[in-house]
Amino acid sequence: MIDPVMEADGHSYERSAIERWLATKSTSPMTSAELENTGLFPNHTLRRMIRQWQQTVRAEPDSSDSTFSDSPANSMCLTV
Numbered sequence: 001m002i003d004p005v006m007e008a009d010g011h012s013y014e015r016s017a018i019e020r021w022l023a024t025k026s027t028s029p030m031t032s033a034e035l036e037n038t039g040l041f042p043n044h045t046l047r048r049m050i051r052q053w054q055q056t057v058r059a060e061p062d063s064s065d066s067t068f069s070d071s072p073a074n075s076m077c078l079t080v
Contacts, residue, residue, distance in 0.1 A: 004047050005040040009033065012043045 003015040009028035013021075021029050022038050 001046070001050055004043040004050065006043045007040060008035050008037040012046050015040065 001014050004012045005015045005018060006012050007018060007028065009031055011028070011030045013029070018029070018040065022035075026038065027034055
């Protein structure tokens with residue numbers, strides 16, 4: 001996740017993915033509920049946590065732990 005944002009449904013998404021979703025839909029990709037507000041807000045806490053995790057992983061190059069899969073759903077959303 002590069003640019004995590006929070007949507008009105010309370011979930012965090014990658015900005016580019018949720019913008020593509022909202023270009024054609026007005027529902028939450030997580031709940032399918034209609035969104036009254038489609039404003040996106042930066043999720044600074046999640047961004048900081050991701051950066052810290054990336055630095056840790058870079059410091060441990062032999063780590064074979066694969067916490068996240070490469071599925072499209074994982075690139076679209078992450079609930080904190």
